[in-house]
Amino acid sequence: MATIKDVAKLAGVSPATVSRVLSSTVVVSPKTKTRIEKAIAELDFRPNAHARALVSKSTHTIGVVISQLADPFFAQMASSIEDVAKKRKFQVLVSTGSLDAQKELTAIKSLQAQRCEAMVVNSKALADDVLIDLAQRIPGFVLINKFIPQISQRCVWFDNVAGGKVMADYMASLGHANIVVLSTKERVYDATHRLNGIRQSLSQHNINLPDQHIAYGSPDYAGGREAIEHLIEQGITFTAVLCYNDAMATGVISALTDLGRRIPDDVSIVGFDDVLLAKYCMPKLTTVKYPIDIMARKATELALSLIAKDRPLNQSDKDYQYKPFLVKRESAAKC
Amino acid sequence: MATIKDVAKLAGVSPATVSRVLSSTVVVSPKTKTRIEKAIAELDFRPNAHARALVSKSTHTIGVVISQLADPFFAQMASSIEDVAKKRKFQVLVSTGSLDAQKELTAIKSLQAQRCEAMVVNSKALADDVLIDLAQRIPGFVLINKFIPQISQRCVWFDNVAGGKVMADYMASLGHANIVVLSTKERVYDATHRLNGIRQSLSQHNINLPDQHIAYGSPDYAGGREAIEHLIEQGITFTAVLCYNDAMATGVISALTDLGRRIPDDVSIVGFDDVLLAKYCMPKLTTVKYPIDIMARKATELALSLIAKDRPLNQSDKDYQYKPFLVKRESAAKC
DNA sequence: ATTTCATCGTCAATGCTTTTCCCTGTGCCT
DNA sequence: AGGCACAGGGAAAAGCATTGACGATGAAAT
Structure with missing residues (x-):
């Protein structure tokens, strides 16, 4: 795959100028801009996300830990998270933990290695103190299925x-x-x-x-x-x-x-x-x-606002507890 | 997050030695090895996947494009892919295309930017020539739901x-x-x-x-x-x-x-x-x-073997066509 | 005492992009 | 005409881990 240097060479400019066009933070003359854009299209160039992550120290990635993708409940959850993330231009990285403490931890570690900035975790097996520790280490860490008093601000949970x-x-x-x-x-x-x-x-x-x-x-x-x-x-x-x-x-x-x-x-x-x-x-x-869809949306927004400097946490929300309610259909009747 | 230099400093060794421990390619004395491991644990160090990807030119990542995560059919597909990928130590990156050509292309481009080495794509909306073009550009590109003669070796499909x-x-x-x-x-x-x-x-x-x-x-x-x-x-x-x-x-x-x-x-x-x-x-x-689970498994293995130099493509498999069969249950009977 | 490994440090290069700093040239004003 | 401002773009460093070559150190072996 072509690099930014290839594009620069083809367009007869320096890599820096190509970068300026990509980020469009600084003014570049229209002529060179179109020349560069043509070169980008011709070479089918896509900026290497890894190099970007390295230099910008931000990946725009949110990690998700669930037990299993195939379960409709978790599929719905992942889907809602992706929906919110997409709107904020965040990539979603899904990892499965399969009800096993060791695998859950491995999943989280792998997301850390990818330098996910935010994380929405459904942990079924990890001990509370491990989760507390993780929450303190990872700024954008949010739990979606349980309440732990010590990190209550990071818990979106269901009663x-x-x-x-x-x-x-x-x-x-x-x-x-x-x-x-x-x-x-x-x-x-x-x-x-x-x-x-x-x-x-x-x-x-x-x-x-x-x-x-x-x-x-x-x-x-x-x-x-x-x-x-x-x-x-x-x-x-x-x-x-x-x-x-x-x-x-x-x-x-x-x-x-x-x-x-x-x-x-x-x-x-x-x-x-x-x-x-x-x-x-x-x-x-x-x-x-x-209401897993609403909860997942909330958790994602919480995680993203935790890592956003400009959008501070709404402190009035002390708690993100969700309550159940009955959906009456046909399978229950008077005795 | 701590870097390899921090670990090296804490353990009193050079970054190179830490790297040697991580990759375990060269022999390191047991004493220093444990010292380094302790430092890694203490600092909660995880090698930056992006830096690794950059230098090793490999990301160990497989991208998946599906229409919607919430659909049980696609959830099953994603799950099977993840299962196979995990066994081969591959990360899975899921992107959704929502039946829209433009969004499907964006999803694929985003996976390319992440330098996914393999890709399993369920494309509902993209034109055949676009897909052919993508397959020729991306070595590990596999289609999972349609047959296109020009890239028949990359198509796992259902009749x-x-x-x-x-x-x-x-x-x-x-x-x-x-x-x-x-x-x-x-x-x-x-x-x-x-x-x-x-x-x-x-x-x-x-x-x-x-x-x-x-x-x-x-x-x-x-x-x-x-x-x-x-x-x-x-x-x-x-x-x-x-x-x-x-x-x-x-x-x-x-x-x-x-x-x-x-x-x-x-x-x-x-x-x-x-x-x-x-x-x-x-x-x-x-x-x-x-049989989406079997097909997804096959597609993943195909994609991974396409990018593995050591494991060449099984040329006897000219075609990856799967046939339907009837599952008789209770909703149909004689007229 | 000298050789010989084993072990590890040093150094440099690599990968790709972003960003800061600095330079050039053009146009405008007086 | 001289000076200045500013737009436009180049050069280089930074970010982090890997790897190879090569050298240095120490301990064990002869």
């Missing part, structure tokens, strides 16, 4: 406990008393939070939730099937199922339909996240909204 | 015409004669190819497909709903619906169910792509498999 409550409150309001919960066996804190919220709500409503009524599966369709089948095998009866996420809920719908149970007539089901899936499946899923 | 045939053949074999087709109004060539395949098949089976039986919508749930509703408003009757993709098919399922029609008893529906959605929805979608 999972309230989410659990919303699910359980709704089921209670519909008159359900035989409730089972499908959580995930992945050791992620949000599952615990949601479960805590469910427990709080149910005890307020004087509804019993024995441990045998909680099953654990992988956070996807298959995991939902297996978990609900496991409960049925155990001889447990229920009229309502609270799921860790929408994908598991679709697994439950499928398994129960196969067994001839009607939804929501025989069994009510509530999902979590409100990914596209929830609208598409049959019956349409009643679920808890996790 | 959309055959895909259209598969759908129509199946419906014909089930005895359907009143068939409608839902295509996309986006001007993408694959929609045309699928439609051509459908037409070929139906004329072979002596089934008529008048133009009024073809509706066009956006390639998603809402588009599917609108398109089928439009046909019904026109007073067109049918027993089978052939959809451009799975998302549209779910829209059709939803719309028809709302109207009290049973699937597949009253109407048979076939989707396209076999994204996760197809398994999750109710009834489960009969659809045409587009």
Whole structure:
């Protein structure tokens, strides 16, 4: 690929002048300018981003860490981030952490090596003190899925406990008393939070939730099937199922339909996240909204404003907490 | 962020020695090695990828161009690419083109500026001659969704015409004669190819497909709903619906169910792509498999082997064409 | 005591662009 | 005509890591 020197030679000027045309900070005579532009086009020249980064000490790059690209929830998140970044002329660098602390750290380190200026991180596995340390080291570091008091200004987060409550409150309001919960066996804190919220709500409503009524599966369709089948095998009866996420809920719908149970007539089901899936499946899923698109946008803007000298942090925003709300569709009904 | 000089100073050695430790090409005594490693850890030093890229003339980066990250189909694609790339220690740089020729070109140019060595491109809008030009300019350039004779060795592609045939053949074999087709109004060539395949098949089976039986919508749930509703408003009757993709098919399922029609008893529906959605929805979608994960893997390996001097291209592979096949589930039945 | 490695420092060059400083030439004013 | 201002553009340094050649140092071996 051609360099700026090649362009300069072809246009009969010095590299400095070519650079001036590229950045258009200084006035260059129209004649030479068009001559240079013609040379650029002819050689198909693109300024080397690495050389630029080196000298300007800025890369205009935002790094994103998510668990997996293929998951619709994270895909949506990455997409929203890219959208905001693009408007600010930032490149997006995506790295996946796959629920593993070591891999998450590797992903972050790799983004650091690329000298990302901003970073939006969804960390499922890293310990809080590691994250605090990273936040203090990296100016544009923002967490998108958890709240850590010491770095509260860098946390855009979702109230999972309230989410659990919303699910359980709704089921209670519909008159359900035989409730089972499908959580995930992945050791992620949000599952615990949601479960805590469910427990709080149910005890307020004087509804019993024995441990045998909680099953654990992988956070996807298959995991939902297996978990609900496991409960049925155990001889447990229920009229309502609270799921860790929408994908598991679709697994439950499928398994129960196969067994001839009607939804929501025989069994009510509530999902979590409100990914596209929830609208598409049959019956349409009643679920808890996790406004990941808005949150991702906010997190990106926060990260970018953290590194912008001219645009200072809006100090009135002490907190970037987002609350869940129920999206009523067709999978839950009165008992 | 600390530089290699800072590390050298702290460890009491020269920058060259630090570099030797980092690349581990030359023997360094264990004592100094640990001293340097300690300094690296203490300063949290990460070699500047840009400086490295500049001197080594290699970035170990693969660029990906897709229409939208949020689409499950593309998310799956990006995920598979990342998987293969990671194993080869390649960074992935994702850029979106949003079905727009200008934006696709901008995305590619931006990846070029980053000096991506390999590139996997899903181009929906760029003209063939532009793509040919790019392929000749960029050594590791691979197209993943279309076949262009002049650069056949760089094309990993899917036979959309055959895909259209598969759908129509199946419906014909089930005895359907009143068939409608839902295509996309986006001007993408694959929609045309699928439609051509459908037409070929139906004329072979002596089934008529008048133009009024073809509706066009956006390639998603809402588009599917609108398109089928439009046909019904026109007073067109049918027993089978052939959809451009799975998302549209779910829209059709939803719309028809709302109207009290049973699937597949009253109407048979076939989707396209076999994204996760197809398994999750109710009834489960009969659809045409587009093996995007395998294709993405292949495309990535192809791109990487194109730029690897040691691993020459397997010349026996003249062609990287992938064929569709039918995945029979529950949304289609005998007429 | 001398040779011989192993180990590491020094120096320079390389890669590409940006930016500061400085020089040239032209046109204008008095 | 002389002087000045200013536009336009060149030269060179800086930014960071790698690599090769070559030299220096020290310790171990003969």
